[in-house]
Each structure stands twice: as structure tokens, then as C-alpha cells.
Amino acid sequence: MEDFIIPVITTNESGNERRAGFEFEVGNVSIEEVAKALHDKFGGTIKKTSPFEFHIEELEIGDLKIERDTQLLTSLKYRDWLQELGVDFSPGSDAEKIEHEVDKLSRWLVPCELVTSPIPFSKFDQLETMVSVLKDVGAEGTQESLHYAFGLHINPEVPSMEVDVILPFVQAFLLMSDWIIDDSDTDFSRRFLTKYIDPFPGSYAELILDNDYCPSMMQFMDDYLEHNPTRNRPLDMLPIFYEVDKDRLMDALPEEQKSLIKGRPAFHYRLPDCRVGEPGWSAAAEWNRWVFIEQIAENSNLREKLIQMWKKEQSTFSLNHKSSWIKQVGQFIQENLL
Numbered sequence: 001m002e003d004f005i006i007p008v009i010t011t012n013e014s015g016n017e018r019r020a021g022f023e024f025e026v027g028n029v030s031i032e033e034v035a036k037a038l039h040d041k042f043g044g045t046i047k048k049t050s051p052f053e054f055h056i057e058e059l060e061i062g063d064l065k066i067e068r069d070t071q072l073l074t075s076l077k078y079r080d081w082l083q084e085l086g087v088d089f090s091p092g093s094d095a096e097k098i099e100h101e102v103d104k105l106s107r108w109l110v111p112c113e114l115v116t117s118p119i120p121f122s123k124f125d126q127l128e129t130m131v132s133v134l135k136d137v138g139a140e141g142t143q144e145s146l147h148y149a150f151g152l153h154i155n156p157e158v159p160s161m162e163v164d165v166i167l168p169f170v171q172a173f174l175l176m177s178d179w180i181i182d183d184s185d186t187d188f189s190r191r192f193l194t195k196y197i198d199p200f201p202g203s204y205a206e207l208i209l210d211n212d213y214c215p216s217m218m219q220f221m222d223d224y225l226e227h228n229p230t231r232n233r234p235l236d237m238l239p240i241f242y243e244v245d246k247d248r249l250m251d252a253l254p255e256e257q258k259s260l261i262k263g264r265p266a267f268h269y270r271l272p273d274c275r276v277g278e279p280g281w282s283a284a285a286e287w288n289r290w291v292f293i294e295q296i297a298e299n300s301n302l303r304e305k306l307i308q309m310w311k312k313e314q315s316t317f318s319l320n321h322k323s324s325w326i327k328q329v330g331q332f333i334q335e336n337l338l
Helices: 031-042 076-084 095-105 125-136 163-184 188-192 202-208 217-227 238-244 246-252 283-298 300-315 321-336
Strands: 019-026 045-050 053-057 064-067 112-116 152-156
Touching (some): 019 125, 019 283, 031 064, 031 125, 125 283, 163 202, 163 300, 163 321, 202 217, 238 246, 283 300
Antiparallel strands (some): 019 152, 045 053
8 A cells, every 4th residue: 555655744834743634435335334334443422414515523534524415416306306206295294304315315416424523633544444444345436437526625725825936836737637647547527527627727827827926825826717717626725815905705606606615724636536446546646746746836947857858748739749748747747756
């Protein structure tokens, strides 16, 4: 099993150990089954908020939340469909039975989500124990079905909320993203059949990978939102911008996305698949690809070298730009990061 690599920057601007939250999306399991299995393994206090949400509290690594977002499925929009599948919504029907049936029928469509509190880098070994628990209860990952566009979302705490610290992370991601997709073999359904991880537009990459780009935080935020007025990016910056200027952020977003944004001083890295049950897959491997981004962000010499390589590649005429760039980045990683 792969070990978790610890980034170069281990503390935040307050001097405390940096942390990261994780969100595992899996299918074909009940919320209660997952919650009880995790409680049996980790202890703590288990609380049932609803048939679709459990909490496990008082753990050394922080609280865990296990949930399924069934807001849409229980709305009137889907009631006829659920009735055709056998759910009885008639007056006097047992509410608990209805909730149980909705949970059962939605397992293949709406993921079960295991959401951690922000975990200190030094305690990441507990994450693989969580993956083992999910595997043992029969949870299915992205690879099991075209319907399963399931992700492992990682929320690494920012070292600082200063723009000259945050911008290099976004630059590093844009430089590394094609290689990460290729190296991790990101699932076809997540890339092409959903909008969850739509790529950044080329115009935005050209803007922020320019040598003269040195924005204030407000300019950086405005430029990002002009090109990316959406949370559906593989590196979603909206939680950070919510912390910077909530009103400015909300003014730039379409109405249907505003209620989905939660502020936190952390990157929302949405790119990795969640492949629980696939032999050899681990949360550590996905995290370690993120660490390459951290290494490039922290080292201005390496970042500038990679930017110059990118510009040279963009200036050449080629029908195969992407594969050529992926090969170059792979070689760069071998020579400079491993």
C-alpha cells in the first residue's frame, strides 16, 4: 500500500499543522450500514439525523458524516417515478418505510458520501482504514458502472490566504492536470458524461501563466470568475473566494449554484476518482498526485521552468499537443520531484 507523502509546507499561517478534508463517494450501500461499520471500527458516538444522514463524533481524527443527498429524489419532480418503482406516498403511509425505500432505490444513482472533518497531515493513515471499511461493506467505486461518476474530493487547507501563495497552486494545477488525468486514468463518465470536472478554458490558462500576471486578490478573483463562473472545475476555488468576499462571489454566479457553495480556507480538489473496491487503488495515490502540485507551487524555479516548457509547447504546431505535453510533464516529474 502506498504511503501518504507530506507536502513541503506543513503549517498554516497561524503556525498550526495543516489539515485536509476528504469526501468519498460510493454506491450500492445503505447509509446506515456504512455508518455502523465505521462506528464499529473507530468508536465514538453515532447519531442518526435522518435515514439519509448519520454522524460519528468524538473521534481522534475529528467527526465523520455519512449521507446521501436525496433532496431531488424526494421532491415532487421524482414522485411519479418513485411510485412506479413501488414507493407508496398515499396518505397515512409509513414515513420511515418511505424513506427506507427511497434510500434503497437511489443507491445506484445517488452516492453515499463519507465526509471527514479536516484531518491533520500526520493522521492520514486512518484514511486507508476508512477505505477498507467501505470495501468490506460492499461499497462500489467509480469503476463499477457508467452511472457511477463518483469522486474522491480532497480539501487541502491553504498555507495562507495571500494571493501570492494561492495563485501558484492554480498555476501548478493547470500545468499538471493533463498528466494527472492520464496517470490516474480518470474515469470516462466523470470527464465526458458529467459537468463536475469540466476543464479550465484555454483562455484562462493563457491569462494566468503569463509572466506579467501579478494580480491583487480581488483581481485574481474577478479574473477567475470571469472565465469560470461555476463550481464545476477539477480545482474549485469558490470555497476560498467565499471566504475572501462572499458578496462579490455571489454576484458572479448563476442562481442555481449559489446555495451549493460552502466557504472554507481550502482548495476543493475534485479531480480524483473514488475507486473503492478496485485492486491496488488507494486514497494515498490520489493525495500524492496533489502533492506534486504543492511541490511545483512552492518552488518558483521549478514552476517557472515548467511554464516556459508549456509556452514552448503551445507555440509549436502539432496535432498531438496533449500527449506531447503529458510526456514532457512525466519526464519533468521523474527528474525534479521523485
